Amino acid sequence: MSDDANMESAIKQVLASVPGANPEEIKIEFQRYQTDFLIPPSDAMRSVIRKFQSKTGSSTKTTSGQASTAPPMKKVQRLSELKADDKNIEIEVEISSHNVRTQKVRGEDKDIAFGFLEDNPNGEGDGKRMRWSFKDWGANLNIIPGVVVRIEGASVNEYQGQMSLNINQTSRVVVLKESSRTNVNPNEPMSLSDASNSDGDITVIGRVLAVQKDVIHRKDGSGTIDVVRGRLGDASGALSFLSWEAFDHEVGTLVKVEKAQVRRFKENPEMNIGRYTKVEVYHDAAFPETSELDKSTRITISNLRDGLRDVDLVVQLIDLTEREFTDSKGEERKIRSGELIDPTGRCRMTSWSELPFDKSDLPLCLSLQKVSVRAWQGIPDITINTADQVTILDETPWDEIDPSTHIIDVDFTELTSGPSRAGIATEATVISIKQDSGIIQRCPKCRKLLREGSCAEHGEVDGTKDFRIKLVLDNGISTASTIMNKAASEKFTSQDTAKMEKQIAENGSEAFVADLRQQWLGRRLRVEGRSVSDDQGAMLIIDDASGVEVDAVLAATEVRNEWGVA
Incomplete structure (x- = not known):
């Protein structure tokens, strides 16, 4: 935008807040800031508005057009510090997404920018971030995805328990760090793979792979909302969608979706189709057919x-158990649980329906269609609701797998930054051994750790002894906490629980941990087990651990070569 256009836009913003001001005087004031202080109109906005409010005797106008007296500036570091009635806020945030939509404001069509922002842009403290939606009523040109800004004079909006931030016409927005993202035109179609990694408005072209009507219950209990869930596919992959409007397109239909929004449910991308979204049939003879996409969009464990x-995958079922229970209605039901493997790992399976086979038929290769995934003890568990989601295949599309030795080697960084997985092995260096390693007491009812002989859920109980070792592993890039179960701890220390208890009783737990540190700190370990990933990071549950011998001469040579040291 040219300097003249910037000046004109700034003058309009001042006039919107101070209708009685003289446009020419406003322009002169902005020019003074530019000439004398090298401050552009966008940064001088609040000062100029305040000057003309004082000059005309007017007060600040809110986005609703009502006059109000501005409260003292409230400076916060985190969004969690804000309350529903907070105004005149100062906070530093990173803009996650930015979109523009036309809507009615006091009877007039106006382009209003909106999107998501996150606090703690520098990752201070625990590194956690909170995300809020925002509306920008001031048409700030420096608010783009990826930019870190300080917002002065914002206010909180609360609707149905959801908090959001209003960037008002009088707010000042100062860029602290420029965006390094490549800005995407939301009107240009992108692949579903790229859309999955996007925030905000998108346009995509895809073939309908699944569609099903559903109902969402309102949080306040006031009723339900009819929605449509489904999945689109293209050559790059698949993307689930949730439509809040009528969606009358059948499986196999090629559609173009404009101005949809990508949101995340449990860190999984989902395309939201709302009243501003346009969905129409699209024609492209070269676009892959449904049968081709079904194969290309299958995922692995x-x-x-x-x-x-709506997940499709091919797996091998190696174990199956069945149990009966009484549901909340007093009816007897059966649930079937099993273990699945493929060349990339293993996971659990839960079926609420009678399956077309029994345990004596195992192992079986199965094609699972449109199943869902839920976590069980942090590990993905595939849920089968009806028998028609299961197809028995004649043979596996991979070489024979021995379930007893099926452990997948995974890079440590990939493991700590990816989803929860079972049946994995990785290597890293021991950088810490926790002081609470050793003999502990667990509740016999829930297995939770006892503190001073008391369970948080069952009160004072006679505990059951257990043996664990807690380590922190690091590979120079990533770090993860680990915990060894009893069997792994006994093997790792070459002592059973009884001997270890005697040793700790004689020498104390501090001596036990000091001995472990003497033996293992700085050494490389190979561990097997499972990883559990959540908002707190990754935790490795270790079933087996062993030291890895490192050739010191070879390692030194590799380091010299990497850093170019002779």
Whole structure:
């Protein structure tokens, strides 16, 4: 935008807040800031508005057009510090997404920018971020995805328990760090793979792979909302969608979706189709057919995440159990649980329906269609609701797998940054051994750790002894906490629980941990077990651990070569 256009836009914003001001005087004031202080109109906005409010005797106008007296500036570091009635806020945030939509404001069509922002842009403290939606009523040109800004004079909006931030016409927005993202035109179609990694408005072209009507219950209990869930596919992959409007397109239909929004459910991308979204039939003779997309959009066990829906995959069922229970209605029901494997790992399976086989038929290769994924003890668990989601295949599309030795080697960084997985092995260096390693007491009812002989759920109980070792592993890039179960701890220390208890009783737990540190700190370990990933990071549950011998001469040579040291 040219300097003249910027000046004109700034003058309009001042006039919107101070209708009685003289446009020429406003322009002169902005020019003074530019000439004398090298401050552009966008940064001088609040000062100029305040000057003309004082000059005309007017007060600040809110986005609703009502006059109000501005309260003292409230400076916060985190969004969690804000309350529903807070105004005149100062906070530093990163803009996650930015979109523009036309809507009615006091009877007039106006382009209003909206999107998501996140606090703690520098990752201070625990590194956690909170995300809120925002509306920008001031048409700030420096608010783009990826930019870090300080917002002065914002206010909180609360609707149905959801908090959001209003960037008002009088707010000042200062860029602290420029965006390094490549800005995408939301009107240009993108692949579903790229859309999955996007935030905000998108346009995509895809073939309908699944569609099903559903009902969402309102949080306040006031009723239900009819929605449509489904999945689109293209050559790059698949993307689930949730339509809040009528969706009358059948499986196999090629559609173009404009101005949809990508949101995340349990970190899984989902395309939201709302009243501003346009969905129409699209024609492209070269676009892959449904049969081709069904194969290309299948995922493997290693890609499973809690919350995924309409998942297609091919697996081998190696174990199956069945149990009966009484549901909340007093009816007797059966549930079937099993273990699945493929070349990338293993996971659990739960079926609420009678299956077309029994345990004596195992192992079986199965094609699972449109199943969902839920976490069980942090590990993905595939849920089968009806028998028609299961197809028995004649043979596996991979070489024979021995379930007893099926452990997948995974890079440590990939493991700590990816989803929860079972049946994995990885290597890293021991950088810490926790002081609470050793003999502990667990509740005999829930297995939770006892503190001073008391369970948080069952009160004072006679505890059951257990043996665990807690380590922190690091590979120079990533770090993860680990915990060894009893069997792994006994093997790792070459002592059973009884001997270890005697040793700790004689020498104390501090001596036990000091001995472990003397023996293992700085050494490389190979561990087997499962990883559990959540908002707190990754935790490795270790079933087996062993030291890895490192050739010191070879390692030194590799380091010199990597850093170019002779």
